[in-house]
Amino acid sequence: MTGESDLIKLYSNRILALAADIPRQDRLDAPDATVKRRAPLCGSTVTVDLKVEDGKIADYGQEVRACALGQAAASVVGSAIVGCTPDQVVAARDALKAMLKDDGPTPPAPFEGLEVLRPAQDYRNRHASILLSLEAACEALEQVRRSDCA
Template identity: 70%
Template sequence: MSSDTDLIKLYSARILELAADIPHHGRLDAPQASVKRRAPLCGSTVIVDLSCTEDRVSDYAAEVKACALGQAAASVVGRNIIGCDIAQVSAARDALKDMLKSDGPTPPAPFDGLEVLRPARDYKNRHASILLTLEAAVEAMEEARAQVTCS
């Protein structure tokens, strides 16, 4: 079991900086898709709104109510998702999950900033919160794709 000191180290200055500065925080007025995800263990929630043009995210916002780790993940996603296609966002989600669960490689660029969350791999109860934003984003992109705007 990890000690309180280890838990304090988990919340590094960089994670706290990211958590305090989430780009595109809030909601879009008229998104193509909107997805709400909740982590049942901790109650963290994320609502992702997005629109796509020519298979890429053209507008994005997220309302994030999560721990600092979930907020930090949302911050990295918010800084990098516009212009990405579903393959890039899905690859980031899958790599983040692998990084947390199996100490796999860092998610590929432009989401490589998620590396800052590697120390959370030892805190399985935090994984769901960290994954929320990317999971919701992929689901929203699939919904937008179903509208034939994202292909």
Template identity: 70%
Template sequence: MTAETDLIKLYSERILALAADIPLTDRLPEPQATARRRSPLCGSTVTVDLVVRDGRIAEFGQDVKACALGQAAASVVGAHILGRSRAEVERARDELKAMLKSDCPAPAAPFDGLEVLMPARDYKNRHASIMLSLEATLEAMEKAESTACA
């Protein structure tokens, strides 16, 4: 397979459809916490606003400035993030990272839609962009938890 064919396979119709329809892209007017993550390699950024109630994400908004792969990941995250606990988001992050770096299976439900990004395993320079939404979410959750206890 040529490099061009590999790239076409990477940017499948499914990935492009997810990238074109990212849910929860409005920033929150009064977030409990905000986190911004940036991939130094490509410059992709994701900013997450959230509100946590009873240990679960009650409100969520994200601003995604990323490649199609980062956008697709943010789309899957946005579709399933409401109501999730920190442990669930950590598990999704860890499973996504293992899928990309260690040839492990796709994350478990509800984030199993991230399996669409399996072809990106061979493109290590794209991994950081794919991880941004979950990493920003976890950082914002940590900030929300620290302010709730203060």
């Protein structure tokens, strides 16, 4: 059983500061793709808009209705994602999953700030909320790729 001190660590000052200052919360007017993802267990939702130019994310907007952990993850993603390639975003999502589920390495730059969520490893019911932003971004990037191939 996890103790009260572990819960205090989980909601560290850094996580709460990230959750209170989420960048890119304006939705985009004409995105190349929009994806809304929901974590069924807790009801957290994230909607992601993105534009892609020259194989990189040129603009990004998000609407975040999530717990503090999901908000913190969205904050890191929103700060880091513009300028990234689809491969970088997929690598960040996969590394975050591995970090949470298997104590894997910290996600690579520019998403290394997600390390702050490592204490959530023992709270499997929070993993889906933490992954929402990157999973929505990956799905949006896949939509863009499919439309480019059509």
